[in-house]
Amino acid sequence: MSGATLNIDKGRLIGVGVGPGDPELLTLKAFRAIQAADVICYLENESGQSQALEIASEALKDPIKTQQYLGVRFAMSRERVAANAAYDKAIMQIQEELEQGKTVAFLCEGDPLFFGSFTYLLERLDSQFASQVIPGIPAFVAATAELQLPLTVLKQSFAVITGRHSDAKIKTALLEHDAIVIMKAGIERPRLIALLKETNRFDDANYLEYVSRDQQKVIRDLNQLDNVAGPYFSLFVITREELTA
Structure with a gap:
């Protein structure tokens, strides 16, 4: 300016x-x-x-x-x-x-x-x-509403990253934070699935495409998610079941 x-x-x-x-x-x-x-x-x-x-x-x-x-x-x-x-x-x-x-x-x-x-x-x-x-x-707020899933409670930590980040940065977020949203996940979906498994966060994850739109897709069990690239408008919501006192 x-x-x-x-x-x-x-x-x-x-x-x-x-x-x-x-x-x-x-x-x-x-x-x-x-x-x-x-x-x-x-x-x-x-x-x-x-x-x-x-x-x-x-x-x-x-x-x-x-x-x-x-x-x-x-x-x-x-x-x-x-x-x-x-x-x-x-x-x-x-x-x-x-x-x-x-x-x-x-x-x-x-x-x-x-x-x-x-x-x-x-x-x-x-x-x-x-x-x-x-x-x-934002899409991730609409996503948690659709899932009826609290994103963070009490002392839980939260991070937002994108699928464009490096493996190291994504793994650090998955290991250090209780709740993570990975935006722009589509094209990187196979890599992100591998990183979720590597960090033992696979079972904590939900996957959504086109949140709140007519073509919305919600997958709570990632075993049902094809290990191929997806659309641009997609994200992962990863949360821990246990609450931090």
């Missing part, structure tokens, strides 16, 4: 968390912000589809004003060069709208600042523009 003074006459960028997938998990504050925005911005895949936009569809049916749509074409990849180029292009387009005094709502699956793409836009935003974040329900 630059060191420019905030100009209150210019627009505002709002990172809106739309939750894990079920439109009914959209908060009232998020719903109202989406309805009131001048510009609806969102990530879309190479086919032009946006899951965040689909989740927010109810809020978009009856907007307070005429709205523009701004899709940011983004391919899911570990290659950061293309991702950074997409964010650079997106923030330029967003700031053009902000210059005109418009409010831009950037729709984020889950929570905007929890493994969220909004993080990368916010760090690129020129400081002359105002910003706001409306939190959303």
